[in-house]
Amino acid sequence: MTMIDRRQALAGGAALLAAGATPALAAPADTLNAAAASRGRRFGSAFAFGTAGADRGSFANPAYAALLRRDCSLLVPENEMKWQAIRPAPDRFDFSRFDPMVDWAVANGFALRGHTLLWAYSRWFPAWLNNYDYGARPASEGARVLSSHIDTVTRRYGRKITSYDVVNEAVDPDTGNLRVTSLSTAMGGTEAVLDHAFRTARAAAPHAELVYNDYMSWEDGNEKHRAGVLKLLEGFRRRGVPVDTLGVQSHIGLFAPSPDAGALARRLEPEWRRFLDAVVAMGYRLIVTEFDVRDKGLPAAIAPRDKGVADFARAYLDIMLSYPQLHDVLAWGMSDRYSWLRTFEPRTDAVINRGCPYDDRFAPKPLYGAMVGALANARELRII
Numbered sequence: 001m002t003m004i005d006r007r008q009a010l011a012g013g014a015a016l017l018a019a020g021a022t023p024a025l026a027a028p029a030d031t032l033n034a035a036a037a038s039r040g041r042r043f044g045s046a047f048a049f050g051t052a053g054a055d056r057g058s059f060a061n062p063a064y065a066a067l068l069r070r071d072c073s074l075l076v077p078e079n080e081m082k083w084q085a086i087r088p089a090p091d092r093f094d095f096s097r098f099d100p101m102v103d104w105a106v107a108n109g110f111a112l113r114g115h116t117l118l119w120a121y122s123r124w125f126p127a128w129l130n131n132y133d134y135g136a137r138p139a140s141e142g143a144r145v146l147s148s149h150i151d152t153v154t155r156r157y158g159r160k161i162t163s164y165d166v167v168n169e170a171v172d173p174d175t176g177n178l179r180v181t182s183l184s185t186a187m188g189g190t191e192a193v194l195d196h197a198f199r200t201a202r203a204a205a206p207h208a209e210l211v212y213n214d215y216m217s218w219e220d221g222n223e224k225h226r227a228g229v230l231k232l233l234e235g236f237r238r239r240g241v242p243v244d245t246l247g248v249q250s251h252i253g254l255f256a257p258s259p260d261a262g263a264l265a266r267r268l269e270p271e272w273r274r275f276l277d278a279v280v281a282m283g284y285r286l287i288v289t290e291f292d293v294r295d296k297g298l299p300a301a302i303a304p305r306d307k308g309v310a311d312f313a314r315a316y317l318d319i320m321l322s323y324p325q326l327h328d329v330l331a332w333g334m335s336d337r338y339s340w341l342r343t344f345e346p347r348t349d350a351v352i353n354r355g356c357p358y359d360d361r362f363a364p365k366p367l368y369g370a371m372v373g374a375l376a377n378a379r380e381l382r383i384i
């Protein structure tokens with residue numbers, strides 16, 4: 001593939017700007033994707049499977065589909081492409097939930113990201129994989145189990161999926177070391193697993209952007225996680241592993257009472273920029289893959305909570321979008337009604353977290369305006 005082909009493929013339909021080009025001034029941008037498009041970028045969201053009429057963050061729920069249509073040009077499956085969903089047994093795949101999502105996305109003109117070809121964390125492996133008997137030649141059997149997965153998924157969807165989170169969350173945030181799994185034990189180390197995953201993905205889907213995705217975030221306490229991710233990214237470069245982009249999940253959070261979220265953001269900014277600078281200096285692009293805001297530290301009262309969330313998010317996204325290497329921005333769901341945080345990380349007072357652009361009754365919140373503002377003010381895009 002020529003460089004130009006590759007750049008076109010990576011841009012995946014977004015306006016492609018050559019280095020130094022001036023983006024056309026856009027018409028007033030009042031939706032998330034329009035704001036993103038005005039600066040040559042795309043906005044998208046996670047979405048789910050659901051049967052018609054089910055109250056889920058699904059394409060088959062008209063209320064949710066309307067938000068996707070209004071604000072998004074790209075989508076990512078929240079759970080339906082994970083091993084737990086599509087690989088019920090070593091020799092069996094099940095695409096019955098993911099296929100209709102892909103069909104709907106393509107029929108409605110959305111680009112698609114694939115999440116994830118390997119969630120490198122045993123907590124999220126299917127049980128059979130944690131207990132798998134790799135036999136007498138564990139390294140080659142591990143490589144086979146992994147490549148059969150990557151080959152099967154990438155070939156099935158071909159060019160319908162233009163970007164993959166090839167590997168998700170391989171770094172242990174407590175130590176910065178790589179996580180140990182049954183696959184890494186079989187293959188003689190985690191690096192061997194990750195390198196094999198990326199090399200297999202590049203061979204099977206040469207058109208696609210290959211992303212390492214993780215949640216090393218900008219808040220205090222993530223220092224080891226960030227350092228571990230930098231070390232991993234350096235290693236990929238040293239070993240010539242084909243990784244294009246760092247996926248910054250961006251589940252950002254206000255965990256303590258924060259009367260001035262903007263001030264907190266300004267304190268966090270320098271160290272966060274040092275991290276991002278180091279990533280782009282290695283030649284990686286950036287993508288925000290799973291944006292939402294955890295508001296645990298804020299009071300339940302709606303007005304101050306929404307203001308804190310919006311201010312914190314605006315400051316964060318302004319930083320991210322000041323990087324010309326950052327292209328797509330995706331939210332991990334459009335409405336608080338279906339956000340994973342409701343069950344995964346409930347607030348102690350049990351009120352619904354307000355970290356998605358729309359509330360639980362599909363009304364846009366101050367966060368929505370903050371996101372539009374940040375997207376519309378983004379630095380010009382430069383795809384490298």
Ligand code: XIL
Pocket residue numbers: 078079168249290340
């Ligand atoms: C989450 C889903 O939103 C939940 O529904 C599921 O129970 C667990 O996974 N980082 C990731 C995503 O990469 O896959 C996770 O999604 C959220 C954190």
